[in-house]
Amino acid sequence: MSILINKDTKVIVQGFTGKEGTFHAEQCLAYGTKIVGGVTPNKGGQEHLGQPVFNTVSDAVKTTGATVSMIFVPPAFVGDAVMEAAEAGIELAVIITEGAPVKDMQAAKAHATKHGMKTLGPNCPGIITAEECKIGIMPGMIFKKGNVGLISKSGTLTYEGTNQVVKAGYGITTAVGIGGDPIIGLSYNQLLPMFEADPETECIVMIGEIGGDLEIQAAKLIKEQITKPVVAFIAGQTAPKGKTMGHAGAIVSGSAGTAAEKMAALEAAGVTVVVSPAEIGKAVTKAMAK
Amino acid sequence: MNVHEYQAKQIFAKYGVPVPKGIMVESVDAAVEAAKELGGPVWVVKAQIHAGGRGLGGGVKLAKSLDEVRELADEILGMTLVTHQTAAEGKLVQKLYIEDGADIKDEFYLSVVLDRKLEMPLIMASTEGGMNIEDVAENTPEKIITIPVDPAVGFQGFHGRELAFGLGISDKAEQKKIIDFGQKLFKLYMENDAEMIEINPLVRTGSGDFLALDGKMGFDNSALGRQPEILAMRDLTEEDADEVEAAKYGLSYVALDGEIGCMVNGAGLAMGTMDTINHMGGTPANFLDVGGSANAETVAKGFEIILKNPNVKAIFVNIFGGIVRCDRIANGIIEATKITDVNVPVIVRLDGTNAPEASEILNNANIANLIVGDDLGDGAAKAVAAAKGN
Incomplete structure (x- = not known):
């Protein structure tokens, strides 16, 4: 078992024939992901990486039966691409592109919700069900199959956390990068219940950062609904106020969105909060031994 | 922005x-001209900097005559304004806004x-x-x-x-x-x-x-x-000159007041690295995300910007190679030490894709001052020790 995606998931790529789209689609295919086609306007009818190219998402979905789209289009076209996927009946859009305008994402997410489409990202590494299906840009070989679910705002902390889980002798069910933008798709509060319901996931690692209050909302949900052990790290304890730390959403505005308040809320909800990502492996070992 | x-x-x-009607000026004479044009009888002389709290800091004042406009413009223009939103060293006032007084x-x-x-x-x-x-x-x-x-x-x-x-x-x-x-x-x-x-x-x-x-x-x-x-x-x-310079090379940089320079790929891991250093008793000198396409040139630029800060006593390079191959980063570090004079200990932790090849490259390079960290915790501990002179 896993969440959201598995070895049978059919995936298309929006921005299929571009440099990034091509490189990463190739890596995903090599991992075993069922990429069944892609979309690049005016290249419909061609073949790319051995898969059909379509002019529109609607054509691609009708022909291939794909349910997930991996989006690599340039930032200015992300909003458009997400709305197109939503209307074409895609169930989950994984938005890798960094730098999409916030206003576009606001409209695109509202439209996706209206059409019942889930979104991940933007500005995220994607999602991977270990040894089954990789939809994103993460290094597939570090994700050994196991019983730990992982949710992270940061790409490289997803890899760091996974690496520690694996080195501790465990593995991953599904790892989900949710992105660090001000407006993102699926977040902790949608993903935590999915891991709770997944019989293979025994422990959940949650990696957050400064800015916004998604981690505070998660603390509330964990207290009420999550029975599996949760290990959390919040990046940015030493970040100065009012400065954007790389991710557009990683900013402490005034006194809101600090690591300290998020860590306190999670701790109060019974979560094992570590002060450094270097402690994730040890904390997971302890949680799994319980 | x-x-x-x-x-x-x-x-x-x-x-x-x-x-209210107003005119932006950059000299005292222009301020008086602007006041004449606006007509008065009351004007507000306002420092233009990107920070709030200007009034409390003495950067916004009321003038009731053209002489007073001249006096205040002379006083505020060129002053260093410190407010609750600026850094401790304040901001130099280079522009004024002369505005009609309001009832x-x-x-x-x-x-x-x-x-x-x-x-x-x-x-x-x-x-x-x-x-x-x-x-x-x-x-x-x-x-x-x-x-x-x-x-x-x-x-x-x-x-x-x-x-x-x-x-x-x-x-x-x-x-x-x-x-x-x-x-x-x-x-x-x-x-x-x-x-x-x-x-x-x-x-x-x-x-x-x-x-x-x-x-x-x-x-x-x-x-x-x-x-x-x-x-x-x-x-x-x-804007901060170093941050602007870093951005030209695709680097995301924020200066801090500690002693250990950090060079990391990914914003989350970069913050996590700072937190780890802090947890181990050290102090981070900066946030620096080299991004997903780090190469010899960007790594060299990163070293250059970090070393501009005289407080830096050690540098911790922490890379988790995903799509980026660690052997390329290792070569980048070696190239960078040739381009830039790195005069403090550099602790390097490379993990992920091609990490074993990378440590071999670094070990064979025989660079003085270079210390290899096995993982995030080990690397941070070595960086903290190096900054303390151990």
């Missing part, structure tokens, strides 16, 4: 949001921000104008009204009525004016990809008009590509 008050007011004026009856607060929870713009208003809104939120939260506006429906009449009644404006003509004010402000927020607008204070004049006496605007950096007029307002002298 932020803009100056005078630029925010230019945008306000373009959309019909009422502002102030009441002061209000009005802002538009993105509410990340509701995922839509939020209008915030208060009768407590002229105060620090964070203090108002803390001490008297009931005095702040919040009005979310879904861009799909836009600013409707009821939004305006909530604003007018929320501020206790009972005169019908005044209600109409404040509703119009709010509507125009929301329109310009959306059309310019603003991230936030803050007007503090928004004043009601003796004749029952509303005026934006101050104006602060920030914009979504991701949208600047389609906002050329906004981008043209960027004042690089207001």
Whole structure:
């Protein structure tokens, strides 16, 4: 078992024939992901990486039966691409592109919700069900199959956390990068219940950062609904106020969105909060031994 | 990206949001000329820097004669203004805004921000104008009204009525004016990809008009590509020179006041590295994300920027190679040490794709000052020890 995606998931790529789209689609295919086609306007009818190219998402979905789209289009076209996927009946859009305008994402997410489409990202590494299906840009070989679910705002902390889980002798069910933008798709509060319901996931690692209050909302949900052990790290304890730390959403505005308040809320909800990502492996070992 | 008050007011004026008349100047003589042109009899001389709290810091003063304008312009222009929003060393005042004095009856607060929870713009208003809104939120939260506006429906009449009644404006003509004010402000927020607008204070004049006496605007950096007029307002002298330089090379840099320089791939891991150093008793000198496409040139630039800071006693390079191959980074570090004179210990932790090859490359290079860290914890511990001279 896993969440959201598995070895049978059919995936298309929006921005299929571009440099990034091509490189990463190739890596995903090599991992075993069922990429069944892609979309690049005016290249419909061609073949790319051995898969059909379509002019529109609607054509691609009708022909291939794909349910997930991996989006690599340039930032200015992300909003458009997400709305197109939503209307074409895609169930989950994984938005890798960094730098999409916030206003576009606001409209695109509202439209996706209206059409019942889930979104991940933007500005995220994607999602991977270990040894089954990789939809994103993460290094597939570090994700050994196991019983730990992982949710992270940061790409490289997803890899760091996974690496520690694996080195501790465990593995991953599904790892989900949710992105660090001000407006993102699926977040902790949608993903935590999915891991709770997944019989293979025994422990959940949650990696957050400064800015916004998604981690505070998660603390509330964990207290009420999550029975599996949760290990959390919040990046940015030493970040100065009012400065954007790389991710557009990683900013402490005034006194809101600090690591300290998020860590306190999670701790109060019974979560094992570590002060450094270097402690994730040890904390997971302890949680799994319980 | 932020803009100056005078630029925010230019945008306000373009959309019909009422502002006092004013002229931006860069010299004392020009300030007096501007005051003559505006006519008086009362002027406000305002320092233009990208930070709030200018009034309390002595950067906003009232002048009642042309001589006084000259005196105040001379005093404020070139001064280093320290406010609660600037760094401790303050900011040099290079521009002034000479503005008509207003007949102030009441002061209000009005802002538009993105509410990340509701995922839509939020209008915030208060009768407590002229105060620090964070203090108002803390001490008297009931005095702040919040009005979310879904861009799909836009600013409707009821939004305006909530604003007018929320501020206790009972005169019908005044209600109409404040509703119009709010509507125009929301329109310009959306059309310019603003991230936030803050007007503090928004004043009601003796004749029952509303005026934006101050104006602060920030914009979504991701949208600047389609906002050329906004981008043209960027004042690089207001930004940190090292951050601007770093950005040219695709590096995201923020200076801090510690001793251990950090070079990391990914924003989350970069913050996590700072936190780990801190946890182990060291102090990070900076945040630096080299991004996903780090190469010898960007790594060298990273070293150069980090080493400009005289407080740096050691550098911790922490890379988790995903798509980026560690052997390439290792070669980049070796190249970088040839281009830049690295005179402090460099602790390198490379993990992920091709990490074994990378450590072999580094071991064979025999670079003095180079210490290999086995993992994040080990690397951070070695960096902290090196910074302490051990």
